[in-house]
Every structure is written in structure tokens, then in C-alpha cells.
Amino acid sequence: MKIQISLYANLRQYAPGSAESFELELAAGATVKTMIDRLKIPQTLKMVILINGRKADTDTRLAEEDKITIFPPIEGG
């Protein structure tokens, strides 16, 4: 299945070619953890992970055409 990922701020370094948004091909049934591992983002990093704008955890399953947003904790606005 194909999902769309956007990485922000210091997490951008884990995006292929440092693109803000890119597509990733994953096996059916893949979880958020599978995706994080594929992108080689250290598990220890603190992140906010959203699937289609809703909060996800590392064991949340992904589905075809999901839009994933990942950003580090932001200290304020």
C-alpha cells in the first residue's frame, strides 16, 4: 500500500532527499512502527504522529492513502 508522509523541523533529515512530503510503499498491515523503522527515525526521539489529522501510536495500523504528519514536540506558539 502507498501512504503519504510529511516530516517537519529537525525530522526533515529522515525524509528521502529532504522532501517535505513523499510517498512510501509499505506491506499491507504495516504499523506506524514499521514506517518509523523504514525511515530510520530513532525510536527514542519524541514525536507527534498524526494519521489523517488524528493522533496515532506506534502500534496503530496504516491503511492505503493515509496521510501521515510527523513533527517534534513544539515548545510554543
Added chain:
Amino acid sequence: MFGWCGKILRINLSAGKIGVEELDANVCRDYVGGRGLGIYYLLKEVDPSCDPLATKNIMIMTTGPLTGTVAPTGARYMVTTKSPLTGAITCSNSGGYFPAELKKTGYDAIIFEGKSPQPVYLWIDGDQAELRSAQNIWGMTTHEADDALRKETHKKAKTSVIGPAGEKLVRFAAIMNDRDRAAGRSGVGAVMGSKNLKGFVVRGRQEVSLFDPEGFTAVNNKYRDKFKKATKDNPPPLRLHGTAITVVGTQSHGVFPTRNFQQGTFEGWQSIYGETLTKKYLIRRKPCFSCPISCGRVTRIPDGPFKGEGEGPEYETVYSLGSDCGVDNLAALTKANYVCNELGLDTISMGSAIACAMELFEKGYLDESEIGMPLKWGDGQAVVTLARQTGLREGFGDILAEGSLRMATKYGHPELAIVAKGQDFAGYDPRGEQGMGLAYATSPIGASHMRGDPAYFELLGVPFNVDPLTWKDKPPIVAKWQDVFAVIDSAGLCVFFTVRYLLEPTLEARPIGIMELLNAATGVGYTLEELEKAGERIVNAERLYLKRAGFSRKDDSLPPRITNEPLPDGPAKGMVCHLDEMLEAYYKIRGWSADGIPTEKKLRALGLIEM
């Protein structure tokens, strides 16, 4: 005394008299400083029924015990007065370098009473204070006044001034220090203008004395090391891209206010968010005094119709002068930000008032002939022009200068002003962020994100995120965070560092790092419980003042758009804000009556009964 200076300066502007008073050690302990000291004096001295722009109102500038120390972000000061925008209180605070310099003059607070017969400014050199004529600088922009005042006094002095907007009593005029830092909200600049006070200039000559200098260094190093470790390979987002990176958090959750809160997502967000700002216009980052983060932005628009240089925009400005007006032109909104800084305007209320006018125009309630131009969503040039007109009270700007609620009421549609207690929302739509709705409605200054900021735990992952769409779980968390924010604002620290590094990383948010710093600085020996109680005391003291000024549950409200009209788009589509259900539980947790008034029992428990 340690940490505190133990002295306040009282200026009677009507008589031109300056006096020095001692600060009671028990008051320091109970109210901490900053915001706490501000409400202490407001409660004691200002008639809650007075006209905020009349001579009877006073203006209180306070620092905290950590302001001017090397504690991380010990950089803030607070302006407390009765607000000409809302009739409630203000607690507008600002960083930069001015606050630390003010503290180093040896005064914890400056209280301005009365009204000067002529324009004046206050010059404090060391502990010597004098009022001087501001006849020659009246009418100047904030930048011009900063230059002129430092020339007249000392080139290393720091200034805090109003621009033409404050002089002309624009109801959301700001007080600008260090040129571009704003005590922005609730019209503090207009109160200053009403007193014929252009500003003040300070030159500090003494370091803050600490109770346990070695212990203080150890605590300071401990938290700075924690920060360094966490950010070594991962620089803080606010340093990388400024607060405007926050757009990522709000847009992705569908709470990025767009076109006067008619939508929760903005199609043009990528043109105006922090990373685009970094790429296109950032010249350099600028920290406040003693800050390891450095979220400030010095920017330049190199050419084109919006050419200019200055500081900003912050996230709130990107929302208010950007998405809320449908503007996806970053150069235009940045230019409008420069104009607001130079004329001395709160960018949040400025943008919101323009957005409200745009909707009035769209719906046919406001005519082109009155505005002097068509006012379409997305018109960046119009936003710049109207900001300038507002700061000078020219043309339609004279109506905008009254704020969005008074303007919308004039045109028969007060429901289109997106305000709480008359103050414009910050850049978070509470329909997709329920806790923020409760925080806006119960904040003592009207809508504000900085009174317990639920965006941290609903959107931004600090300490971790809870579901932003649920409401039953929010009242206890919001009440806790409001109390701890009162402590941060009173200690003299910046929320951005403190929330992430000086609070326990739980929803309880216990202020452990603040306590350690305060104890080493002051020797007071606060326990965590005492410090949390001080936060609760400050929140209740503010509520007590509001009650006396006629506020109650009826004013803890949000516009019908937020409570009745479901969000039409984005991840929070279909949601309204469930304020009433949250309020009921919130009052119970607070120990307030069903009408939102602190009970006698609560006031007694907090030692507020004699107030």
C-alpha cells in the same frame, strides 16, 4: 531580600511626584512577583468600576524574582491594569532585554498613577528616577522613539514605549520594548497613552542578589544541561523556524483559524509557515536575555511592494494577519507585522478585527464606501493599509481601532466578532481543541492562549498529546495548567522554555524546576504545594477583581460560531466546542459557585478573604 529587590517605585503623573516604597516580604512570598504582584496591587488600588482610560486607573509594571538572573529565560516583565478593550484585567508580558535591565535598577515594580498634564517619559538610571518631557517624541513611531530616547539618555539604555496607536487610544495598542518585543494584548498601550506617558527608559546598575549563588548556579546548570542534551542533535523547532512552525501543529489538526474562523484549515498554509519564513526572509535569530532557545526572528523583505525589515512574524501573527484574513502572501503579512510593531499595535487583535471586517463585507453588512476600498479575503495590500490606518486612527482605521466586537456591534452583527470577554481569539479553533475553548472562556483577560495553554497537550506534544476532541477530561487539566502558568508568569520566566524543561513532564505539570530556582534565588523555601497554591491564589485574586468589575458566568462565553456551528472542514469536521459541559465541572474543581464566583471558603483557604 534576595531575588526580589524589596522596593517599588510609585510615580504620580498628575503631580509629577516620584516615591519609593518598601515591598512586604509576605506579599512577595504569597504572590511571587510579576503577574501575582500585578493583581495584588490592582485589587488593592483600582476601583473595579472605573473607566480604564480615566485618570483613576493605574498601570503596574512588575518583574519576577527570576527576572534579570541567569535562570534560563529569566527575561520577562508584566503589565497589569484595567483593560480598555475588555473592561477586565490585563496581564500582558514581554521579554527582550528591557525587563532584565528594569530589574537591575533595583525595583520590583513601577506603579503609574494619575495623568501627566504634558507628554512625559520616565528615565531610571540606577535607582535614580526622573520624569522628563516627551514633547519632542510624542507622535513618533516605536522605533523612532527608541532611537531618540537612547540618544537623550544613554546609548545602552533599554526602552519600553508606545507608538501613535497608544497615543491615539487604539483599544488594542501595545507597549513595545527593545523596539519589537510587545506587551501586546488587551490595550495596555492605550492606558499608557491616556496617562500622557510615552514610555520609559532604564539603565540597570546592580545585579540581582541571590540567596545561595552556588546552589543557584548548580540548579541553573542542571536545567541548561537537560536542555542541551535534549537538543544536541535535534535543535528546538522554535530556534529553527520560530514560533511560526506551530502552523504545522494547528493545520494538521484542523484548528488553524481561517477566514474569521469559518474554516479550520487554510489551503495556503505552506506559503506562510515557519519553514517558508526561514527560507525566504530570515536574516538572523534573536534570543531574549538569558535564553538558550532563541525563537525571535529578524527578517527582511528584500524588494517588491512589501519591502522592509524588522522582527517577526510570530505564529499568532501568521494566523491573525494571514490565514484569518485568507492571506497567503507572507511578504504582505510580514509587512503588516512591521507596521503594527512601529505603530504599536497588538497583531492578534489587529488581524482579527480586519478578518471580522472582511466577513462583514462578504456578507454585505459593511459597504465599500465606508471602508474606502473593497475588502476581499486574501487582499494582503488591504491588510497592510488598514493596519496603518488603524495605528493612526485614520479613515476606516478609526472604526477598526475600537476592536472587532465594538465594530461588529456597530454594524449589527456582534456574533461575527470571534472574541471571549471582548478579546480576540488566539490562533487555535476551540472546536477542534476543546480544552482551548475552556481556557479562552475562563481566562481573566478574555481569549488568550497564554493562560494555561492547552495547545501544548492537545496539539504540540508537550509533555505528550491527549485527544483534542474530547471535553470531559479537560477541566481538571486546564485548571492545573492555568495555576502553573500563573506561577511561570509571576516568577519572570518565558513559558516556551519552562513548560518543556522546568515542569514535571506529566499532565499535573508540577513546577519543580521553578521551585528549585526560586528557592536558590530567594531563600524562601517554597514547597511544591505552596508554589502551586500561590498560582491558585493569583488566579482566584484575578477572578475576585473580575467579579467586582461585574463579570460572572455569563461572560465565560464563546461566540455562537464556536459553540453552535460545526467546523466544516479538516480532521475536526463536524465538531462544536462543548463549553457548557466543561464549565460546570471546571467551577466545581475550582471551588467556585455555579455562577463562577470564588466561594468564601475558597477565598479563606487562599488567604484572600481580607482582600
